[in-house]
Amino acid sequence: MIDKLKEISKDQLLAEVKKYADAKARFVTGSANDLGDKLEITYFFNASPGMDLSALRFSVGKDEEVPSMTGIYLTAVLIENEMKELFGLKVKDLAIDFGGHMMLAQDSPVLPMLKTEEQLEAGKKGGN
Amino acid sequence: MAPRTITPFGPQHPVLPEPVQLKLELEDERVVSVLPAIGYGHRGIEKACELNEYPKNIYLCERICGICSAIHGMTYCDVVEKLWPLDIPPRAKYLRTIWAEMARTHSHLLWLGLLADAFGFESMFMQYWRIREKVLDILEITTGHRVTQSVSIVGGVRRDIDEDQKKHCIEVLKDVRKEAEALNNVLVNDYTVKARTVGKGVLSYDQAIALGLCGPHLRASGVKEDCRTQGYWAYGDLSFEPVIATGGDSFSRAAVRAGELYQAIDLQLEAFGKLPEGELAVKPKGNPPANEAVSRVEQPRGEVFYYAKGNGTRNLERLRVRTPTYANIPSLLVMLPGCELADVPIIVLSIDPCISCTER
Numbered sequence: 001m002i003d004k005l006k007e008i009s010k011d012q013l014l015a016e017v018k019k020y021a022d023a024k025a026r027f028v029t030g031s032a033n034d035l036g037d038k039l040e041i042t043y044f045f046n047a048s049p050g051m052d053l054s055a056l057r058f059s060v061g062k063d064e065e066v067p068s069m070t071g072i073y074l075t076a077v078l079i080e081n082e083m084k085e086l087f088g089l090k091v092k093d094l095a096i097d098f099g100g101h102m103m104l105a106q107d108s109p110v111l112p113m114l115k116t117e118e119q120l121e122a123g124k125k126g127g128n
Numbered sequence: 129m130a131p132r133t134i135t136p137f138g139p140q141h142p143v144l145p146e147p148v149q150l151k152l153e154l155e156d157e158r159v160v161s162v163l164p165a166i167g168y169g170h171r172g173i174e175k176a177c178e179l180n181e182y183p184k185n186i187y188l189c190e191r192i193c194g195i196c197s198a199i200h201g202m203t204y205c206d207v208v209e210k211l212w213p214l215d216i217p218p219r220a221k222y223l224r225t226i227w228a229e230m231a232r233t234h235s236h237l238l239w240l241g242l243l244a245d246a247f248g249f250e251s252m253f254m255q256y257w258r259i260r261e262k263v264l265d266i267l268e269i270t271t272g273h274r275v276t277q278s279v280s281i282v283g284g285v286r287r288d289i290d291e292d293q294k295k296h297c298i299e300v301l302k303d304v305r306k307e308a309e310a311l312n313n314v315l316v317n318d319y320t321v322k323a324r325t326v327g328k329g330v331l332s333y334d335q336a337i338a339l340g341l342c343g344p345h346l347r348a349s350g351v352k353e354d355c356r357t358q359g360y361w362a363y364g365d366l367s368f369e370p371v372i373a374t375g376g377d378s379f380s381r382a383a384v385r386a387g388e389l390y391q392a393i394d395l396q397l398e399a400f401g402k403l404p405e406g407e408l409a410v411k412p413k414g415n416p417p418a419n420e421a422v423s424r425v426e427q428p429r430g431e432v433f434y435y436a437k438g439n440g441t442r443n444l445e446r447l448r449v450r451t452p453t454y455a456n457i458p459s460l461l462v463m464l465p466g467c468e469l470a471d472v473p474i475i476v477l478s479i480d481p482c483i484s485c486t487e488r
Contacts, residue, residue, distance in 0.1 A: 002422060026353075027340040029450035031435050044422070044433070048337050049351060051358050053422065075340035075458040079450075096163065103170045103487065113175055123439040 004054035005042075010066050016056050017069045020045045027073040028053065030080070032087040034115045035059065039087055041066070043076075062088060070095035078102070086113040130156045135469070139168050143246045143473040146483035150460065150476070154469060162464045164457055170487040174447055181442040182208055182416055183282060190278055192449065193485040195235045196427045198227050198277040200449075203425040205280040206360070207434040208444075209412075210421035217407040218362075220284035225362040226399045227271065227279055228425070232392040233304070234263040235428035236385045239480050240315065243382055246477050247324040252311060259307045266297045284409025294400055305393045312386040325379035329463040329475035332376055339462060342455045343430020344388065345479050347372045348380035355426035366398050378478035385480075415442050427452055429480045451485035 008016055020027070028044040042057045060066055068091050069076045081102040083089040088111045104112075115123075133154050139147035147168035153161040173192055177185045189204040190197045202224045209216060241256030264274045270289050271277035279287050289297070315321055331339070336349035346353060347370055354370035356363045371387035373380035416438035423434045430452030437446040456479040463475050 002420060021338070024334070024337050026337050026342075028431075029433055029448070029455070031446065031448035033437065033446045042435075044435075046353075049353055051353065051355060051424070053424070073338070073340065074461065075338075075455065077458055078454060101167065102165075103167045105167065112172060115178075119178065119443075122441055122443070123445050125441075 002042075002053075002055050004052075006054070006056050008056055008058050010058050010060050010064065013056070013058065014067050014069065014072065017043070017072050021072045024048060025054075027069075027075055030076065030083065032083045032089060032113070034087065034113065034120075036115070036120045038062065039083075039089055041083070041089065043069070060089070063090070065090045065092045067092050068094045085111075087111060088114065132160060137472055137476070139165075141473070143242070143477045144481070144483075145242070146481070148457075148481065148483045148486075150464070150472070152464070152469070152472065157469045159464045159467050159469065159472065162460060164460060166457070166483065166487060168487070169484055173488040174449060177447040178444060182438075182444055185444070185447065186280060186282070187278065189449070190276060192451070192488055193482055194275045195238065195482065196231055196429070196432070196485070197275060198231050198271065198279055199425060199427050199432065201278060201280040202228060202361075203423050203432055203434050204447075205282050206425065207421050207423035207436040207447075208282050208416055208438075210423060211416040211419045211436060211438045212412060213421075214283055214410060214412055216284045216410060218404045219288075219406045220408055221361040222399050222403045223285045223287075223289060223408075224280065225366070226289070226396050226403075227267075227277065228361070229392040229396045229399070230263060230267055230270075231277075232428045233301075233389060233396070234260050234267065236389045236392065237263065237308070239385060239428075239477075240311070240382070240389070243325075243474075243477060244315070246473050247321070249318075249321070252314065255307075255311055259304055259311070262300050262304050266300050269293055270297065281409055283412050284407070286409065288408055289403075294403070298397060298400055301393050301396055305390060308386075308389055308393075312389070315386060316383055321382075322379060324471075324474055325382060325478075326375070326377060328378040328467065328471050329478055330375075330377045331459060331463060333374075335462060336376070336459075339459045340455050341430070341459055343426070343428075343452045343480075344371075344381055344384040345430060345452075345456050345459065348384045349376040350374040355424045355431050358424065360423075360425065362399055362402075363395075365402060366395055368395065378474050381478045381480075415440055416444065429453060429482055429485070430455065432485075449488055451482065451488070453479065453482045453486040457481070457486065 137150040149165040190201040237260035244252035433450040
């Protein structure tokens, strides 16, 4: 469980991120997860000073564009580029766009973090 | 306006133990802008962690970094334990704390030596690394390895420290503290050290927050944030107060690490004094449940952030690792423009970059 998790839509993203910046919160990181037809994106923030963690989460279709938060938090430039090249997240207005080659070389696997059908199926069935 | 040139800094450079490239745009000797290029050491460890069964990921995570290897393993175990959740035995919590602080001790000694080397203080570099060998020796005695230590399992630890080893560690740590004090006194008072570090790569308190820094890099700008204040493992039982400095420059970053070196030794001595008897691990039942968890642990370079999502199978649905250098690299985009080319190595080194961690 993530205690302070707020579900939002991608259209609310920049306004919600701005609230964190205005409150002088520290951007911690983001994480993407392949849900099959969608990507689930989570951004984590720390209310400074202190160690109070909270998160914003939204789901987005694999063909949809997402606004970059690098205009508010420059430090998000690495994670947004990483999600772009490893998951295929379409990020709009990145402060620095590595063109899909921040981590990956020309001959690297394409979108390597996307799950196979078998992985998605196994995850849905669960265990225990 | 003088003509501008693009000068590559790295991926192979004497101050960079690992490959990263900075494309420096220079106007004469002054940096105008910088573009970092990473990806030389990307290994796809997060993906591999989805494909392996969860207990095997410990060994993968321990190989994210050679310096903080044990802490990566511990943090991975910690985040997976939170999926159930599992409460690990008190002795395991203390042992994880001791090994984590041992790693911080040798990592800070390594970095202080590298800093001395970067500005040509060769004898200081060799002295720091001579002392560091003593810490590597006690790591080898207690974990079996000088680097890439493997001590954690999901549910606790898989090695113990016996009474003889404990006594030996305490003796060595006291000796290391005494020797480090002598060297640190030179480091923080020497004219040439100050000339090369004071006022170099300055970040204010507000910039440090806005750039999302972590670790000594963050605390050198006066921000009193340290994951250990959360009280995980044995830290809640130990005397701990974050070390901070307010200069926000390369000198302050060195001063914070010098202060944390003593603190790490004191924490180990206190933990050895309070080390409880008891079991080393609990056995997890079944697979990690369909749940998600976050674990934030203070590595020598700053906060390492693990996010795990279980789905009830033996494999994790997602593991995300954000290492301290990943958070600290973007600060170079702010610190380097305006500085002299000759100051670039010191400023880059001042964030204690670990590229192996960053690229996973």
